Amino acid sequence: MGVAEALYEGIEESFRKTGHPRDLVIVHSAGQSNRKIGFEHFAVEGLAKRIVGSHWGLMPRMSAFLGQGGAQAVCLPQGQIATLYRSIAAGRPGNLTRIGLGTFVDPRIEGGKVNQPARDHAPDYVAIHRVDDQDFMFYRRFKIDVGIFRASAVDADGNCSVDEEAVTLDALAIAQSAHNSNGLVICQAKKLVARGAIAPRHVAVPGSLVDLVVKAPEPERQHRQSDGVFFDERYISASSSAELPRAEFSNRLAIGRRAIRYLHRGDIVNIGTGIPGDSVGPALAEAGLSDAITLTVESGVYGGVPAGGVDFGITAHPTAIIPHASQFDFYNGGGLDATFMGAGEVDRHGNVNVSRLGGRVIGAGGFIDITQSARLVCFCFSLEGT
Template sequence: MKKPKFLSADEAAAMIQDNATIATIGMTLVSASETILKAVENRFLETGSPNTLTLVHSCGQSDRERGIQHFSHEKMLHCIIGGHWGLQPKMMDLISSNKILAYCIPQGQFSQLYRSMAGGEPGKITKVGLGTFVDPRRGGGKMNEITQSAPDISDIVTIDGEEYMRYRPIPLDYCIIRGTYVDELGNLTTDEEAMQLEVLSAVLACKKFGGKVIAQAKYKVQAGQLHCKKVIVPGVFIDAVVMCTNPEEDHRQTHSFAFNPAYCGDIKVPADASDALPLTLRKAIGRRALMELHMDDILNVGTGIPNDVVGPIITEERISEDVTITVECGIYGGIPMGGVDFGIAKNNFALVRHDDQFDYYNGAGVDITFMGAGEIDFEGNVNATKLGPLPTGAGGFIDITTNARHVVFCSSFTGKGLKCSFAGGKLYIDQEGSLTKFVNQLQQVSYNGLIAREKQQKMHYVTERAVFELTHSGLMLTEIAPGIDLQTQILDLMEFSPIISPNLKTMNERIFCSDTPFGLKDILHRKQ
């Protein structure tokens, strides 16, 4: 039987050759093979090799310091093809300063591209991405100036008279993965990981192209000890295994803690006071956004305001049994964490594979998704992927918003310096933000309002002071917050004039009261 070699981190790093294409599997710091990634970086810093690498990754994989930040060196990296870089400041600097080639592929399409590659298909064929910045007619996901003249990694194909995106296969030389237990034969499990991710699909894609698989593991056990159903990657597909010698530092379950059994489903813990959020601008936005829910909805939350506030609000409003919360990494139910721990949840009742989750998002589509956003124009186009000079990338934004039945964007009305306060059920702007978000021209189109209108997708844009709805004629203002002046605090701060609803309403004042719950459960029941 074929068995992997058990190597030191330095020995594994020495396997990687110059000019190689490497896939790494993880999300934020979850499943980051830190022991191996650090060894590869140290080898480059000491010897100049491996260099001129192409790094491939579906998810953002860093906590601003660790993860694939270790590859953020000029000359070490030649090209990056990824889904998201919002927590990778060094990588975004390399991209924005034109030091490396950079392409973006939507996260869900990327996770499933591995499956297509593994099966020898001509790429991932999908509607997802049409009309956005990853469409080759709108830039092809090329994230900086030097990439504009580089070859495309996607194209448009026509099948039965309809247009589709085709994300082309990416030949892999190496795939770096992580697991919890490994036996003497190299069979690998992910018991303590907070996500299942697309580990096996990426491994098989690498094998399709004759590449090598390097795995990091936490515990080594005797052959035959692992339950066959728990083995995620059979050892015959793994070439080398590196045992982590410092799990507290280099095999953390996520950024905030080395291991918590509630986040991998081993235990359920009671909700406590720390799960409730104080009233802030972000919570007020989340409260109003969640008023768009209906009983039995299956919902998705994206990064930013939604992931930081939606889960806690649902918990404190006691509607966890009335709706089902999901996250793109495969979570169902529970209380998601936010910030650098995006993508994990405690007390979730199901945790499916990352690429399988996107079969649902890209197929049936969630009932409603709550997404962050940065810019919006009159036509309902939204930019959430490039704000200012730094390219954050798409993550799962394009995948999920394309097919969700109802999209609710959550954003402050202005940016940079906005400060608010609340009293007597009213909203007060203590300091206005200096950044305009309602603009005539977007930096990038992440969500295509025209396509949304053509397929009659429902869309709202919720801020702390105003609610907009996308209509066939354009963006319509439907609600304003109590205490806000329509002309000076809304219309004068927009580059375009929205349609104003003839039935313009005042937002529910309980949104701006600090007492909890604010009555969301009653709102949902009245809709039945």
């Protein structure tokens, strides 16, 4: 979801045919892919010299490419990249936060440089600043030469609507930060509409910020609402709990049933990808507790039953969809009562690894932002096969 697939395809095709563009620095806050397309288009030697992102777990080609040193890999917390776009747009020097202290993103450890080419050549994106005798992480701003986002509809003045998108993500922040960096702003449109067809309250990105609009030639392939569906009203429409989808019994559902026993009515909860994303929402719906617990996902959705697998990040029948960075403002400020996370490796001291597994660079996604600020952190994983 949220992928400007027609533009990404065009960039890769141009490079393979002409050798241009090349040596790009690709920055992305989330990790949208269906294991075949999306950001996988940039896993080509020479096309990108550096990838600055949060998560490549749904990109097997990119993950292996970075693990083999095909490009410099810099992993920063998802929420810090999302909110950094706004700092760039506002002309601030960067983000000052405690998120990331003591993790591999801490510059006293690795500074987020997760492969050797990055350690040898990438600039420092993070520093330590002391404020009132406390250590803070300082995520530095950078210039954005080209900002790419997508919209459901664009009118003749360039005004953009995301009304049919299952998530809002970073459309406005990317457009503002690229524009204020004197860069180029490109929007992929699912459809073009007449001037005035988009009500002012439904404009997500004003036309004055947009330099170029590209209509997706094959929207059913290049502008899908999610990998699973071209468009499904359920992902942008509220509903009563009686209509929420149910899941068949599985080991994952059993884990979800056990996990929700830690919750209390009125709790606001985040769920991570993997077992939590596949099981916690269905377990709450099955128990009739969907109205008693507010489920959220870092993409910006509230309520409903979250989709799993490569469609993680959207929910069936959400109660609200807010911008990506706004969700992380809430998370980083301590708004979560609980989070349910998956884990790749856990040692006897409770240290958890989700970012590098088996020679692959996976990335942390929103894991660091969320686990360092939630009041309860519960890991959901299976010991099968061990």
